[in-house]
Amino acid sequence: MELIHTGKAGTLESSDVLISVKTHPENKIEIKLKSIVEKRFGRHIEKLVRDILDEMQVSSALVDVDDRSALDCVIRARLETALYRGAGVQTYHWEEL
Numbered sequence: 001m002e003l004i005h006t007g008k009a010g011t012l013e014s015s016d017v018l019i020s021v022k023t024h025p026e027n028k029i030e031i032k033l034k035s036i037v038e039k040r041f042g043r044h045i046e047k048l049v050r051d052i053l054d055e056m057q058v059s060s061a062l063v064d065v066d067d068r069s070a071l072d073c074v075i076r077a078r079l080e081t082a083l084y085r086g087a088g089v090q091t092y093h094w095e096e097l
Contacts, residue, residue: 001056007086010078017070019082024062035067048072052079
């Protein structure tokens with residue numbers, strides 16, 4: 001999946017996450033994580049984001065994650081939505097992922 005513009009999804013409400021994705025100028029993956037539970041779950045959240053990027057075949061992305069203690073399923077839903085929006089996809093195929 002190739003990002004053509006910035007995609008965003010989520011909120012800053014409790015138990016949610018705000019994710020922004022855009023193409024990385026150096027053609028690599030970079031994750032900027034800010035989380036209220038970063039000390040305890042930061043590595044897990046980063047791994048989850050990298051795994052989702054791999055699944056969706058994203059090779060160049062700057063991902064900003066502002067987490068408010070979201071569950072994994074919420075992080076996945078927000079990241080997938082942000083990626084779809086950033087790629088300009090109009091038809092979603094959630095079941096294929």
